[in-house]
Amino acid sequence: MAVKAIEWKNGHVVMLDQRLLPAKEVRRVCKDYTEVARAIRDMVIRGAPAIGVAAAMGIALGALKAKEKSFDRDIERIFHVLGKTRPTAVNLFWAMARMRKVYIAKRVLGVEAVRRFLKEEALKIYEEDISANRQLGRFGAQVLGACSNILTHCNAGALATAGYGTALGVIRAMKESGKTIHVWVDETRPFLQGSRLTAWELKKEEIPLTVVTDNMVGYLMDQGKVDAVVVGCDRIAANGDVANKIGTYVVAVLAQRHKVPFYVAGPTSSIDLNCPSGAEIPIEQRDGREISHFFGRPLAPRGVRAFNPAFDVTPHELIAAIITEKGVIRPPFSHNVRIHVAH
Amino acid sequence: MAVKAIEWKNGHVVMLDQRLLPAKEVRRVCKDYTEVARAIRDMVIRGAPAIGVAAAMGIALGALKAKEKSFDRDIERIFHVLGKTRPTAVNLFWAMARMRKVYIAKRVLGVEAVRRFLKEEALKIYEEDISANRQLGRFGAQVLGACSNILTHCNAGALATAGYGTALGVIRAMKESGKTIHVWVDETRPFLQGSRLTAWELKKEEIPLTVVTDNMVGYLMDQGKVDAVVVGCDRIAANGDVANKIGTYVVAVLAQRHKVPFYVAGPTSSIDLNCPSGAEIPIEQRDGREISHFFGRPLAPRGVRAFNPAFDVTPHELIAAIITEKGVIRPPFSHNVRIHVAH
Numbered sequence: 001m002a003v004k005a006i007e008w009k010n011g012h013v014v015m016l017d018q019r020l021l022p023a024k025e026v027r028r029v030c031k032d033y034t035e036v037a038r039a040i041r042d043m044v045i046r047g048a049p050a051i052g053v054a055a056a057m058g059i060a061l062g063a064l065k066a067k068e069k070s071f072d073r074d075i076e077r078i079f080h081v082l083g084k085t086r087p088t089a090v091n092l093f094w095a096m097a098r099m100r101k102v103y104i105a106k107r108v109l110g111v112e113a114v115r116r117f118l119k120e121e122a123l124k125i126y127e128e129d130i131s132a133n134r135q136l137g138r139f140g141a142q143v144l145g146a147c148s149n150i151l152t153h154c155n156a157g158a159l160a161t162a163g164y165g166t167a168l169g170v171i172r173a174m175k176e177s178g179k180t181i182h183v184w185v186d187e188t189r190p191f192l193q194g195s196r197l198t199a200w201e202l203k204k205e206e207i208p209l210t211v212v213t214d215n216m217v218g219y220l221m222d223q224g225k226v227d228a229v230v231v232g233c234d235r236i237a238a239n240g241d242v243a244n245k246i247g248t249y250v251v252a253v254l255a256q257r258h259k260v261p262f263y264v265a266g267p268t269s270s271i272d273l274n275c276p277s278g279a280e281i282p283i284e285q286r287d288g289r290e291i292s293h294f295f296g297r298p299l300a301p302r303g304v305r306a307f308n309p310a311f312d313v314t315p316h317e318l319i320a321a322i323i324t325e326k327g328v329i330r331p332p333f334s335h336n337v338r339i340h341v342a343h
Numbered sequence: 344m345a346v347k348a349i350e351w352k353n354g355h356v357v358m359l360d361q362r363l364l365p366a367k368e369v370r371r372v373c374k375d376y377t378e379v380a381r382a383i384r385d386m387v388i389r390g391a392p393a394i395g396v397a398a399a400m401g402i403a404l405g406a407l408k409a410k411e412k413s414f415d416r417d418i419e420r421i422f423h424v425l426g427k428t429r430p431t432a433v434n435l436f437w438a439m440a441r442m443r444k445v446y447i448a449k450r451v452l453g454v455e456a457v458r459r460f461l462k463e464e465a466l467k468i469y470e471e472d473i474s475a476n477r478q479l480g481r482f483g484a485q486v487l488g489a490c491s492n493i494l495t496h497c498n499a500g501a502l503a504t505a506g507y508g509t510a511l512g513v514i515r516a517m518k519e520s521g522k523t524i525h526v527w528v529d530e531t532r533p534f535l536q537g538s539r540l541t542a543w544e545l546k547k548e549e550i551p552l553t554v555v556t557d558n559m560v561g562y563l564m565d566q567g568k569v570d571a572v573v574v575g576c577d578r579i580a581a582n583g584d585v586a587n588k589i590g591t592y593v594v595a596v597l598a599q600r601h602k603v604p605f606y607v608a609g610p611t612s613s614i615d616l617n618c619p620s621g622a623e624i625p626i627e628q629r630d631g632r633e634i635s636h637f638f639g640r641p642l643a644p645r646g647v648r649a650f651n652p653a654f655d656v657t658p659h660e661l662i663a664a665i666i667t668e669k670g671v672i673r674p675p676f677s678h679n680v681r682i683h684v685a686h
Contacts, residue, residue: 022644187634187642189532189556195635195643203644211649213532213634215557215590219626219655222592247558249565250593257596283562291530291556292538295640299530300538301365301546306554312562 033062047160052091129162132325140170147227154245155197156232240316240333241278278313346501376405390503395434472505475668483513490570497588498540499575583659583676584621621656
């Protein structure tokens with residue numbers, strides 16, 4: 001049974017609460033766009049493509065509930081609130097831009113029609129993401145074909161997307177093509193997307209995996225235990241620099257030292273040509289309590305400060321290839337990313 | 344008030360249970376050498392110099408309790424059991440070798456005398472470790488004199504030694520010399536020696552600190568937020584390769600990329616000239632449950648495997664200097680480590 005992080009169901013947005021996995025599988029029903037916004041901010045749902053889908057569905061839901069007499073003002077409010085949830089993943093802004101385009105084009109047809117078109121667009125974004133991931137997976141499986149031991153960081157799976165996944169889409173496609181693989185799963189502190197979410201998905205797929213702490217990657221590579229790295233991405237700059245979950249840069253630096261190819265998998269909706277380089281990508285800073293506390297229990301002495309940047313930037317020179325639904329981008333990225341988007 | 348990880352008190356070995364810090368300060372009284380061995384294995388006490396002291400006190404305690412008629416057989420058993428507790432920190436074997444030397448030299452004087460001499464030797468090892476740390480700290484403070492933002496991994500503090508600490512000894516000495524410093528504390532998964540123990544010690548000393556997850560070190564260095572790294576060590580090979588807590592190698596690789604000097608602090612008792620290089624240092628593999636579970640709560644789906652190497656090796660070419668109680672060892676280490684020990 002396929003993992004579904006998010007669904008449009010009976011006029012509501014239903015999400016699997018990823019904060020509780022793998023211990024509990026609880027679905028949250030969002031009946032209002034503010035609930036969708038809160039779910040994105042609080043990481044009930046996370047992962048760049050999934051955040052994009054959630055924002056689109058949030059707008060569709062908001063439009064459905066917005067009063068006719070204050071419709072345009074309400075729509076602006078909805079866009080504003082959803083746009084403030086999380087700053088790094090560009091898919092949020094990409095999905096919102098698509099929704100705004102529909103809103104502008106269809107506004108003349110009246111409120112009922114706009115509501116219908118916005119919902120259709122949100123569902124289209126959802127469907128397109130799944131098929132993009134399947135396409136991306138096939139390209140990735142060709143690129144990584146000779147590798148058996150794959151390391152991944154964070155969760156770029158079905159849970160991080162509308163379904164199938166980006167980095168885990170590549171791994172799923174490798175398995176579907178009959179390859180025998182084993183996945184090293186970084187636990188990915190502080191939110192543990194690796195040990196909680198990626199391990200959960202891989203186990204369901206019966207793909208062999210081993211969890212390690214983030215600081216074990218150097219040891220693994222030094223021991224020759226990693227053939228390739230594949231990760232997802234939250235934003236790809238025009239020059240090929242990639243923002244992704246904190247710690248991705250560390251893995252990339254180690255991969256370079258150990259001559260392990262480092263691949264990034266993401267849909268073209270993660271590419272932001274308005275960002276010339278990684279330096280322009282905003283890095284979300286989250287509450288230090290995500291580090292100093294765990295299940296409400298303090299890990300550090302009371303009053304001790306923790307610093308919690310949620311992402312880092314991997315410079316393009318550490319990346320062997322970027323895999324999208326349109327194919328494979330190789331260096332020189334500063335030239336090839338633009339070409340790839342244009343075609 | 345000074346932090347005391349271990350003490351000889353009323354004919355018993357008393358340890359602060361480091362598994363419970365910072366939430367609780369509980370002292371464990373070991374009345375038998377098997378309790379000392381279990382405490383070392385279960386990480387009630389940890390840190391290479393502290394493990395050495397614990398083993399020495401464990402032998403003294405065992406000798407005190409050993410029956411006169413089976414004394415020599417019991418002593419062999421005590422050495423055997425303590426020698427099996429943890430394989431990586433050489434200080435354990437170094438301290439045991441010192442104790443054995445006393446045992447052999449004094450055996451002829453009778454059981455009572457041997458017991459007294461073994462206890463005296465254990466206390467001497469304890470006292471010498473504290474003064475070595477203070478001396479080491481002064482040398483380190485000179486080396487790191489120009490640095491304000493220091494990053495450290497794991498805990499190489501008073502808790503990891505007989506007192507004062509190695510890496511934290513350097514930081515303490517910097518503070519005592521009037522410098523204004525701020526310490527970046529890696530949380531150090533899976534045992535969290537950073538956020539639990541180092542943060543606890545620094546807070547007691549009123550030294551400003553910020554906790555980060557291990558995977559944030561790349562981001563910190565990329566942002567220019569780290570002036571120097573100082574870590575402890577579990578074993579220094581003859582060529583200057585250093586085994587230390589898992590993740591140390593990752594920090595060293597990042598430090599090299601960002602031109603941040605990487606220092607190792609440890610007493611000469613951590614140097615093992617019998618190990619030509621890091622490749623010969625045994626790396627302890629611990630139970631995967633330390634990663635997959637937390638306070639008894641599962642972090643990963645049931646049945647998922649975790650791999651848990653407790654240490655890694657930092658090759659000497661990534662190390663700017665090794666600081667001991669005798670001074671500062673600079674490259675070329677393959678020559679200078681031996682010279683340093685000999686003088």
